[in-house]
Every structure is written in C-alpha cells, then in structure tokens.
Amino acid sequence: MLLQTQNLTMKFGGIMALKDVTLAFESGKISAVIGPNGAGKTTFFNACCGVYTPTAGQVTFGATPLNGKLPHQIAHMGIARTWQNLQIFPQLTLIENVMVGGEMRDHASGFVASMLRLPGVVSKENAAKAKAKYWLDLVGLGDRAETLAGNLAFGQQRVLEIARAMATSPRLLMLDEPAAGLSSTERDALMTVIRRIRDEGITVLLVEHDMRLVMQLADYVAVLNYGELIAQGPPSEVQANPDVIKAYLGEDE
C-alpha cells in the first residue's frame, strides 16, 4: 500500500468534512475517490497532502507518516497533485510552469549561484528545460511551450497541471477532477495520458465526477458521502452497491 489513511477526520468549526476515513491505495494502480458534491473528496486530498492539518487520524505514505509535514516537504517525498480550482502560474510560460516542478530535485542552483550564474547553473537549467519539454510534449502542449499559461484554454490548463506535477518525478500523482471542463476529445486524450503515467509505474489517485471516466480507468474506487466512507472496491462492485446508488440518486420516499 502506497498511501494509507487511518481514521482521517477533518472538522471545520461545527462541520464534519471527513469522518473516520480509513483507506489504503495500492501502488502501481489507478484509484479513484468519488462521491456527490460536498462529499469531502477535495478535503480528503487536501488533508493528505499537507494543505490542511487533519483534526484527527493519520496519513501514511509508504512507511512515513505525513502528519505535520508541509506541502513542499510532502512534494519532495514523492507526492504531486493537480487542483480542481487550477493553481497554474498564468504569467509564466508553459515551459516555465513545468520547469518550476522539474527543478524541485535540483538543490545546487541556489540564490547566490544563480545571481553569479556559476557554470553549473546553465547546464542544470538546460536539463530542467529538456525535462519540462518532454512532459509538455507528452500531454500535447509541446508546440505552445513559450505561450503564457494564462492564455491557455481551461482544459489545456488542466493538462498543463498534470505535466507540471509529473515533472517533479512523483511516486504518487493525485488528480483533483482532471476531466472537469474537458471536451470529449480532450477527455479521451486525458485517459491515454493517465494510463501512460500508470504504465510508467506511477500510482494515480483521482477525484472525479465523470463516472464513465472513473469506471473505464480505475482499478479501485472509494465512495464518500457527507464525509464518510460508504463503499469501496472494484468499479463494477461499487456501481452495483445500493448505498452508492442511493447517495447519488437520492432516496425513494
């Protein structure tokens, strides 16, 4: 198990956003967390990667507890993510956006070395650029490398976030609603990219509304409703679960 949560609980004032969620995600697989609006899916993501400090419970990555770690420390440990409400850098070009991710693992070019443009700086920068270009090409944005990210269409910004996250060489990629706002062609391309990432041995965890995408992609699905885990298992099983159907369609009165 690559990522595990144990009784993960998140309270905002009187609102219980997550309640005792215990989940485990297998490495090398594509897993999905689904649920109706407001079920706590994004909160679950945020609590896992250090954006929120959980009210109670544990998150473990590999064998390391993540509690109390800052997002950048978690990123260095090998978790990368994208955002439902995009967090791209609009005034940076696409290649620069991806380079910020790629340069995470290069500690040598610090402030002073960069100001003096010491010999190592240029070669490291070129290496980061090449890596960034690789990921831009892979998600199909390679020909727009010098465009400002703010000028991209919404769907392309989503894909840019994936390229940027992948440039950090993660072990776990967390995608927060990657298909939201994508056209059906873009959606198909996205599925190809996600499968390709999985085939490179990277574990993928996604939060998604698009059921068709989840059922086609995921090896394992967990369902949240009002912050509680109501079902988990292979997609076909979860789809047939009466609790899940009730949560999505509402109850007959």
Next chain:
Amino acid sequence: MRFRSFIPVLVVGFVLALVPSLSESKQLLGTFIFAGVYAIAVIGLALFSGYAGQPSMGQAGFCAIGAYASAIVATKFNLSPWVGLLAAGAMSGLVGWLIGSLILRLSGHYLAIGTLGFGIIVAALLKQWEWTGLSSGMRNVPRFEFFGDALKSEAGYYYLVLVILLLVIVLALNLVRSRPGRALRALHESEIGAEMLGVDTATAKLRVFVLSAVLGGIAGSLYAHYVGSITPDTFEFTISVEMLVMAVIGGVSSVWGAALGTAFIWGLSQAIKALPDVLNSIVKIPSITQFELMIFGTILILVMIFMPEGLLPTFTRRKRSG
C-alpha cells in the same frame, strides 16, 4: 548571463558613462548619483515586491540601517568606508533576516502594515536613542578612497555608483531568469501551487527579503558617504512609499522597470522642486513635499488604471505585438 541580455546593460552603461564628460555641473551629477542610489534600493524592493509579490513599505528602514552602520564604522571606528559599505550590507541583511523571520508569515495587507511598522520603528529608534549619539544625526562621513582622491570628485563618485548599479542589475537579472527567480514568480501567482511543486515558499520569501534588505543597506551606505551627513529624518517613511511608487510605476516585475521608474520619479521630483517659484505666483501651494506627494499620488492612480503592469512592460509588450 546570456550575451543577448547583456547588451542592454552595456548600452545603458556606456551612455550613462558619458554623462560626466557632457556636463561638469555638480548639481546635475548629484541628481544622477541620487537617482542611482535610489535605483539600487528600488531594484531590491522590486525583487521582493514585484517578483515575489510581497508588499513592503519599509525599504527606507534598511537604507537607514545601512547608512548608519556605514557611518559608524567610518567615523566612530575610523575604519575604511569600504569596510563600512560591507558592514552596511551585512547589518541590513542581518536585520532583514531577523525581521523577515518574524513578519513574513504575514501576507498581503498585513505584510504591508508589518513592513510599514518596521520602517517607522527604525526611524523612531534612531531618533529616540539619545545615548547612542545617533539621534542628532552623523556628520563628516568620509568619501570612499580609491587611487587617492579619485572618488572624492563628483564624477568619481558618479562612476562608483554607476558601476555598483550595473552590477546590481546584472545580478538581479541573473536571479530572476534562473531557478530561484522562477520559484519567486511562481509563488507570487499561486503560493500553494508553488509549494506543492516542492518550492519552500517561506524560505524563498525570506531569502529574497534579505537580498532586498542588503540592497537597501548598500544604497543607504552610498548615500551616507556621498552626502557626508545623515539624520534620522533622512530615511523617514515617505521615502519607503516613494520607493514603492518608483517600483510600481516602472513595472513592478521588471528589473529594468524598477530602474526606469526610479529615474522617472526622481527626475519628476527634481522638476517639481524647481517649480514652486513659478507656481507660487499663480496659486498658493502649501509645501513642496505635499505638492510632490499629490503629483505622485495622481501618477500612481493613472498608471494603475491605464497600465497596471507599469511603464516598461506596457511599452515593450506593445512593441512586441505591433
């Protein structure tokens, strides 16, 4: 630094190097020297406020620390002014690190107020600490020594400031075009986005704050050794505001913009100071400083409305697209 981006530095350096041979007017050279000293501090501010997006209204506080550190080293300890210059950078950097560790957890308006408070406290302390002998100011701060009296003439000092300014521009350009600079621009646009890509945003902000403090301190030192006397009022908070206006007007995310904004505002303030006689015969103006602030305020509002990115980015973008 890539050669192509080095060309503007050479051209600007060459043109500015001609100034002393065109005019020997002490007043004119003095105006250029002050503008250069200002520009060094404003570039520091632009790195912190422009690139990293963190407002600071206390840059003059660091200039004060640098000026006093330098003056104390040169007059009380009788050490070389060059040692003073180093001490100025080190002292303001150290204070920047201490203050930054405390107040950089603030952001936005709160950080602006925090830095504003810092600037006011520095000025107040200098004024109130009578036992240090600093409250009445420092006099007879000597000039730098270099090949005898070379830097004691106006032209000599002009070249000193020019060389340091060009050096600062090159170092700043190198920084913003490389990894740490990219990280700063990234955290400006989305702090959590940058953080999740492995950028230690707290440390990055602290480093650039210290760098801007060091540049402020160096500017303060250059000022002290040029004018020869400083008082606590020299670095009052309106100077911090003026520096922020310079950075914003030139183009806050641009090293060259910061330099241009400084030249523009400084030139304008000199022009305004020359005006009162003419104006006074038409309308009664309360005081030059107030009048100056009125003009700066108006310009700032106009620039914010019509070219929010500042003068330089606006014009270079038009050129590129047209």
